[in-house]
Amino acid sequence: MQEIEKLALSTYEKNLIYFSNTNPLLLRKIQIFDMEELEIQPKYDLEYKNNYFDVLELSSGSYLYGSDSDEYAKKAAKSINFKKDTLLFDGMIDYFAETKQIKELKSVKEYKTCNIKDVLPIMNYAMKLAPRTTTMKKIDKFIFIGTGIGTHISEIDKKIRASEYFIIEDNLELFRLSLFVTPYYDLATNAHLHFSIAQNENEFTTTMAKFLQGSFFNNRYIKYFHFLAHSNTKLKLIQNNLAAQNHHVFPYDIQLDKFLKPLLRIIDGYKTINVSKKFNEQLFVQYPVLVLAAGPSFKKNIEWVKENQDKFIILAVSAVLNTLHAHGIKPDIVTHIDGIDKEANSTMHSMIHFDGFDAKEFLKDTIFILGSHAPNALIEMFKKEDIYFMEDSTFYYNDFGSLSTPCVGSTSALLALWLDFKEIYLLGLDLALNQKTGATHSGDHHYSSTLDIVKNDELDYVISLGNNTIPIKGNFEKIVYSTPLLITSVQSLFNSIPAIKDESQKIYNLNHGAFLNGTIPTKLQNISTKQFLNIDKKALFNQLFEIFEQHSQSGMNQVDLISMEKRLQNAKKIHLIISEYEKKSFTDENKYMYDLLGVVSDILKFQGREANNLTSVFSSFFQYTLPYIMDILNTKEVTKMTIHLKKIDAMFIDGLLNIVNKYIEFIERFLKEMRIEIN
Numbered sequence: 001m002q003e004i005e006k007l008a009l010s011t012y013e014k015n016l017i018y019f020s021n022t023n024p025l026l027l028r029k030i031q032i033f034d035m036e037e038l039e040i041q042p043k044y045d046l047e048y049k050n051n052y053f054d055v056l057e058l059s060s061g062s063y064l065y066g067s068d069s070d071e072y073a074k075k076a077a078k079s080i081n082f083k084k085d086t087l088l089f090d091g092m093i094d095y096f097a098e099t100k101q102i103k104e105l106k107s108v109k110e111y112k113t114c115n116i117k118d119v120l121p122i123m124n125y126a127m128k129l130a131p132r133t134t135t136m137k138k139i140d141k142f143i144f145i146g147t148g149i150g151t152h153i154s155e156i157d158k159k160i161r162a163s164e165y166f167i168i169e170d171n172l173e174l175f176r177l178s179l180f181v182t183p184y185y186d187l188a189t190n191a192h193l194h195f196s197i198a199q200n201e202n203e204f205t206t207t208m209a210k211f212l213q214g215s216f217f218n219n220r221y222i223k224y225f226h227f228l229a230h231s232n233t234k235l236k237l238i239q240n241n242l243a244a245q246n247h248h249v250f251p252y253d254i255q256l257d258k259f260l261k262p263l264l265r266i267i268d269g270y271k272t273i274n275v276s277k278k279f280n281e282q283l284f285v286q287y288p289v290l291v292l293a294a295g296p297s298f299k300k301n302i303e304w305v306k307e308n309q310d311k312f313i314i315l316a317v318s319a320v321l322n323t324l325h326a327h328g329i330k331p332d333i334v335t336h337i338d339g340i341d342k343e344a345n346s347t348m349h350s351m352i353h354f355d356g357f358d359a360k361e362f363l364k365d366t367i368f369i370l371g372s373h374a375p376n377a378l379i380e381m382f383k384k385e386d387i388y389f390m391e392d393s394t395f396y397y398n399d400f401g402s403l404s405t406p407c408v409g410s411t412s413a414l415l416a417l418w419l420d421f422k423e424i425y426l427l428g429l430d431l432a433l434n435q436k437t438g439a440t441h442s443g444d445h446h447y448s449s450t451l452d453i454v455k456n457d458e459l460d461y462v463i464s465l466g467n468n469t470i471p472i473k474g475n476f477e478k479i480v481y482s483t484p485l486l487i488t489s490v491q492s493l494f495n496s497i498p499a500i501k502d503e504s505q506k507i508y509n510l511n512h513g514a515f516l517n518g519t520i521p522t523k524l525q526n527i528s529t530k531q532f533l534n535i536d537k538k539a540l541f542n543q544l545f546e547i548f549e550q551h552s553q554s555g556m557n558q559v560d561l562i563s564m565e566k567r568l569q570n571a572k573k574i575h576l577i578i579s580e581y582e583k584k585s586f587t588d589e590n591k592y593m594y595d596l597l598g599v600v601s602d603i604l605k606f607q608g609r610e611a612n613n614l615t616s617v618f619s620s621f622f623q624y625t626l627p628y629i630m631d632i633l634n635t636k637e638v639t640k641m642t643i644h645l646k647k648i649d650a651m652f653i654d655g656l657l658n659i660v661n662k663y664i665e666f667i668e669r670f671l672k673e674m675r676i677e678i679n
Contacts, residue, residue, distance in 0.1 A: 004048050008180040018185035026195055030176050046149070046177045053149050053181050055174065064174075064229060069151050076152035076225055077159045082136045082636075084221055089143070091212070091219035091242050092627055095120065096127060115251040118655030119624045125648055126628035130635035137634050140218040141211075143238065144168060146230025147175050150182025156225060157187055164192045164218070166211045168234050172198040201237055201472050201487075202494045202517070208241045217597075217626035219245075220634075233471065240470045243484035245623065249406060252620035256659060257339070258392060259613040262372040263670040265389050266396065270379070271552040273369065273388045276401030278420040278502075281547050287313050287535055288423035289416050292331070293409030294319035297511040298428025302327055304524055305427065311532040312425065313540065315416060317408045318353040320428065325357045332540055334366055335412045337392075339373025351377050365541040367548060369415065371408075388548055390415075393616070395609050398559055405496065410489040413507070413516075417500045424505065425527075430513025431490050432482040433469065473515040476523070482514060490514045561674060566610035568667045571660055574614065577602050578656045589633055592645050596652075600626070614663055621659060625652060 019027040033040055044064075045056045052071075055064035065072055080087065095116070114120070142162040144153055147169040157165075165187070169175040175197050187193060194211040196204050212219055222242075226235065250258075266272070290312035292298060292305070298320055305314075309329050316324060316331035318338075324331060338350035360381055368387045370379065372394070379387055390403045390411075403418070405411045409429045416424045470487060474480035482490070497518035501507065508527070509519040556564070581599040586592040600622050606615045629648055632638055 008046075008048075011183050012180045014183065014185050015179040018188060022188070022193075023195060026197055029172055029197065030179070033173065033176055042173065044173055044177060046180055053151070055149060055177060064148060069149060073151035073155035077155040080139075080156055080159060080223065080225060082139060084132045084134060084136060087223055087225065089222045089224060089238060089242055091222055091245075092123075092624075093243065093248050094123065094127060096124060115253040116624060117253065118621070118651075118658055119251075121651045122625050122628050122648055122655070125644075125651065126632050129644060130632050130638055134635045134637045136221065137636050139223050140164065140215065140634075141222045142166070143222060143224035144227070145224060145232075145234050145238075146170075146227025147178045147182070148227050148229065149174075149180075150178035150184075152225065152227065154182055154187065157191070160223075162191055162223075164194070164211065164215060166194045166196070166208065168196045168204075168230075170198060170231065170234070196234075202491060204234070204237055205241055205487075205491050208238065212241070212245060216623050217630045219623075220627035220631040236468070236470045239468055240484040240487055243468065244488045247620040247623040249485065249488055250620070252617050252624065252659065254339075255620055256617045256662065258372050259394055259617065260663070260666045261339070262389060262391070262394055262396060263666065265372070265379075266554075266556060267670065267673045269554050270384065271388050271548075271554045272391060272397060272400065273548060273552045274397070274400045275390065275403055275415075275418040276399050278418060279547065279551055280420055283543055283547065284313075284419055284421045286533070287421075288425060288532060289313045289315050289419075289421040290425045290427060291409075291412050291416055291429065292316040292320050292324075293412065293426070293428035293430075295409070295428040295430030295511060295513055296433070297430050297513060299323055300512075301427060301510070301524060302329075305329055308529045308532075310534050310537065311529045313421075313535065313544075315412055317412055317428075318350070319408070321353055321359065321363075322356055325362055330362065330537070331366060332537065332544065333369060334363065335369050335408055335415065336374055336378060337371030337408045337411060339371070339375060350375060354378070354381065365538070367541070367544050371411070386545070388552055394613060396556070396560060396564070397553060398563065400553075405492045406485070406488040410493050410496075413493065414496055414500060417497070417505060417507075420505070422505055424507045425510060425522075426507065426516070426519065427510045429509075429516070430511045431486045431516075432472065432474070432480040432513035475509050475511055475513055475515045475519075475521045477512070480513060486514075490516065493517060556674060561671070563610055564667060564671055564674075567613070568664065568671065570606055570611045571614055571664045571667065574603055574606060574618075575657075575660045575664065578653065578660060582653050586645070587642065589641050589645060592642075592649070593633065596626075596629070596649070614660070617659055617663075618656070621655060625655065 016027060016030070019030065033042075043058060045058060047054055047056050047063075050068070052065075052068045054066070054069055056062075057064070116123075139160040139162050141164045142156070142160060143166040144156075145168050147153065147167060153165075153167070167184075169178075184193065192214065194207055196207045199207060219242075224238075226232065262272075288311070290305070290308075292314060294317060298305075302323060306327050306329055313333070314329070314331045315333040315335065318334055318336040321331070321334070336350070336353075363382065366382075366386065368382055370387060370389050372389065372392055374389075391397065391400055392404045393402050395402060401418075403411055403414055405414060409431070413424070413426055413429060468484055469481045470484065471479045472482050472487060472490065494517040497507070497516065501518050507516075507519040508522040509516050510522055510524055510527075515521070577599060581595065584595050586595060603618050604615055604622075629645075629652065632644060632648065633641070638644065
């Protein structure tokens with residue numbers, strides 16, 4: 001017994017040394033239990049009996065395992081197999097189309113609006129060649145949901161020898177006890193370990209992002225083991241993070257369009273606002289701003305908005321305009337970032353928000369702040385001088401800053417911070433479902449849908465951006481249910497609000513939705529608007545116009561044009577890298593993998609202001625294509641591998657060239673237009 005205790009203490013100390021070198025934040029969490037001055041009362045006790053370890057819950061006297069934990073570990077390992085249809089998460093959202101359909105699609109103009117047109121051939125080839133009925137050669141990534149004392153972790157590792165593990169445990173004390181039994185330091189000699197220990201959903205998202213990004217090419221299928229004593233909450237969050245990967249939310253083609261379309265606005269002389277620093281204008285100190293988004297709380301409280309519209313500067317997303325018009329509420333600033341036009345989608349286009357009323361007349365004294373994707377029909381509807389664009393990670397203007405979030409509501413909240421409003425009120429930015437009906441937006445929002453929240457605890461193994469429901473922290477309630485797509489905005493604000501907000505600014509969250517980091521949960525009945533000054537809305541438009549004129553620019557100076565020349569040269573260098581790769585030949589899969597990962601690495605090395613946009617597009621393309629290619633390489637049943645790889649590599653090269661050629665052509669055209677303008 002003494003030898004067992006000595007070994008357990010040695011294992012614990014070696015684990016602490018390992019964490020001190022690799023994860024000091026986690027080490028500090030663990031060491032809380034070793035601080036005598038805190039007098040933490042333990043809830044569990046680690047016991048060794050009958051030649052195995054178990055955990056006693058002191059309050060109930062019950063054991064975690066209640067039987068041989070070593071035998072449990074062996075059974076757990078036995079349950080893990082290399083099949084693609086059991087105990088795994090699908091890291092990709094599949095879209096199936098027959099070869100004939102893809103060929104027909106290419107022949108019609110709608111093909112131009114297909115956001116993954118270069119991915120579809122690769123995706124479909126892989127899905128046919130290596131379907132779910134086949135078997136993996138190797139499990140590269142594995143998730144442990146719940147550690148217990150960790151014996152099953154070591155046993156499963158002996159069987160699969162994965163290269164990357166994601167280890168999750170919500171109970172810090174229980175995880176600490178596992179350090180006496182499980183040599184994580186030994187596991188780490190052959191695998192990269194990621195730990196999510198006692199983390200909330202936002203911290204968990206950050207940790208899982210690192211797990212997914214490291215060897216993203218292995219994300220096609222991710223096997224897991226769920227320790228049954230651990231809650232299944234993290235199962236839902238894992239699903240959420242897989243669905244909300246950036247290449248799913250904003251595919252590479254959308255990104256490319258987002259980066260290039262602003263150049264057309266610059267050529268046409270439209271203004272871009274500078275959000276590199278706070279505006280520091282007295283107007284935004286004097287009056288509060290009411291940010292209106294299209295979540296369920298918006299229409300529910302529309303009468304309050306109507307009664308108090310003269311007490312706030314109203315900054316509204318375009319999706320609420322129909323409702324505002326119906327209630328006689330005129331917004332002072334309108335934001336819009338959606339780029340879906342009528343040609344691309346006749347029923348879900350973004351101009352639908354301006355239908356059904358005389359938008360030109362209703363909004364004639366309104367400032368418009370638009371994203372790069374805003375359709376031509378929108379900007380042609382209103383006066384040019386009233387329109388301002390935001391940069392979204394493009395940095396075409398030197399030191400102009402950027403506003404980039406997953407949705408217009410969260411973008412509008414951050415815009416209010418950059419404008420330097422001191423009192424910011426958020427309404428309709430629920431970023432969660434209506435907890436009674438399951439509605440995603442206010443009742444008359446054109447993109448609103450309703451989900452079955454009765455089934456919100458059920459796990460759907462088909463990942464979806466819009467249909468899966470996830471529990472997250474609520475603003476007024478402990479838990480609310482949201483979707484992967486909405487949660488991307490919650491996570492974006494979790495990181496962005498603290499980075500932008502200063503001590504002079506207060507943000508009041510009025511919504512029966514998600515808790516937003518850095519905001520104050522506030523119920524409408526607790527706001528005394530009588531103390532607010534009435535705003536002269538006629539004078540306000542002129543004041544806003546003068547402010548935005550001072551904080552914006554049209555056209556490009558010589559420094560920015562030189563930067564554009566550098567972007568073009570970088571793109572041509574990447575084109576040369578792709579051309580050289582295209583000439584290479586291979587006779588086996590190892591040579592192919594070496595060259596493939598080599599060209600990916602060479603392209604992603606391009607960094608900096610003049611390279612980041614194109615590199616980001618390629619990164620998204622790689623995240624969408626490489627997992628399918630690696631799945632083919634990792635499938636036991638695939639024969640004549642070299643023949644298949646040559647076919648799929650040709651598709652891959654076509655995609656690379658389509659991206660870089662479009663980019664080069666666009667930049668060249670822009671520089672030509674700007675030189676003509678200068679001359």
